[in-house]
Amino acid sequence: MEIYGLGIIAFCMFAGTFIGNLLGELLGVKGDVGGVGIAMLFLVLISNYLEAKGKPFPEKTAKGIEFVSSLYIPIVVAMSSIQNVVAAFSGGAVAFLAGGLATIGSMLLIPLISKIGTSQESKK
Amino acid sequence: MVANIITKLFTSYGLVGAIGIVALIMFIAYSIADAIGQKRMGSAFAIIIGLILAYIAGKYTGGEKGLSDIKLFAGLGLLGGGMLRDYAIISTAYGVKLENLKKAGLVGVISLLVGVAFSFVIGAIVAVALGFKNPVDITTIGAGAVTFIVGPVTGSALGASSEVIALSIAAGVVKSVLTMIITPIIASVIGLNNPTAAMVYGGLLGTTSGVAGGLAATDPKLVPYGAMTATFYTGLGTLLVPSVGFLIIRAIFG
Structure with missing residues (x-):
């Protein structure tokens, strides 16, 4: 069932x-x-x-x-x-920069760290 | 009279009303996507419509919970709340192959550690650059850049002021909303198209709602992999940031 x-x-x-x-x-x-x-x-x-x-x-x-x-x-x-989208837009420069840069930076790290993963795999 | 009956229906059938509203939002979003020949963007549009409605509702009610602060739409709080979200996220693990998880296990752990540390450091740098000098404030804002849960947990543990805690929550919400919006746009550039990359993505971004929304809008098949690592992120953040993170910040700025 x-x-x-x-x-x-x-x-x-x-x-x-x-x-x-x-x-x-x-x-x-x-x-x-x-x-x-x-x-x-x-x-x-x-x-x-x-x-x-x-x-x-x-x-x-x-x-x-x-x-x-x-x-x-x-x-x-x-x-x-x-x-709480309003809070996201009204948090001012600190909130926007801290949250925004952390997000974009983390995204750009993805290919870097994925590469570690694939190179490890090929070693095996 | 008619308005009264409608209000009564929406309040007593809250969850069913919410299902109907979401179906309508998705119908509109997929129609738009279809009309511009971008069928895959349907769920991204639906999420963006949801965010826009949340913004309008937040402006209108002054509340913190978007559309669900309007009495008629309170059911959305249940349908989109933590319980059903987690229940649905778990169900997506069905069909996941164990080998794929094993393959990306180590890199998933690395991405979690790097992710928490990276977001915290960026948040702390922004706080310092914008004039915060107190180690407690710097740590709390850095914690907010990790997630909007780590921020207030850290802030209350360290005794930060409520203004700084509010800032840290706002930073976390920016991260989560931004993640939902830009993931589908940037996905092909950052190679987010396989299970390993999705696990890395979940571990680096870590905001459960952001990752859930971002992957749903990019490729639903990747959801379980990203969600799996992301769910460890907030816990790891609440563990490391108020302890190790604060000690490091205090050593530098104390």
Whole structure:
């Protein structure tokens, strides 16, 4: 059933953010360290494991998961409509330069660091 | 009378109303994209329309949560809020191949460390250049350039003034909004077209909403890779900036 797919994501989300929060407590940081990433890792591990065993998710379960991911872009659009855009534009020069230069600089670093990744791969 | 009924519908069916509104925004955005022959830009346009509406609503209400501060559109706060966003982000991991993650694992970690340090240093340099002299202020503004969560967390930990904390949040919001807008434009220039680059991108930029929006507008297939590293960024920032970051800044400007 499709709901199994939705439930599997829910399970991964709770397990992942539980570990993320635990990690946060252990590191003395308030909140969640990488919970969503850990949850994603669980989903990757479960689905890859089942596929390797030759028993992937039933078609309807997979459909449930795909349904949620098809909602991803609409959810992002809703998210963009509730951002504090006014604050971004009225933060003045400090906010604009600090945020803007950090963004553009980080973008320009991407090819540099990706290159480290690909050169490592070719060494193997 | 009619207006009352409509208001009642929107407030009691908040989430459903939000789904309808987003569908309408996306329909308009994809129609524009289609009309100018740029079908792939549809989601980028939809995100930009969302941001414009958020700006207009913010001006109109004076609130901080864009359209959702208008009573009729409160449901957008649920649909676009952290819970469903994270739920949907996790679901995108389905279909990701483990080998791709392993391949980019180390470079993902490197990009996270470089990303937090780089944004913090840039933010701190801007703060110093614009006349901030107190190490607490410099650190807090630098933290804001990391993300709009790291800024206030650092600021309150170090006892910064509320004006400086507000500035740090604004810097983080600039980063997140700018990331959504410029990612699809700059993607081909910076080689953002494969899983490894997407993981590096997530690790360097780190703003969850910016990365989520930017990748959605660029290539939805890359979303899980970028989102995976980005989700560690804020945690790493809140760990490193108020501790190591502040010590370094204090050693230089203290």
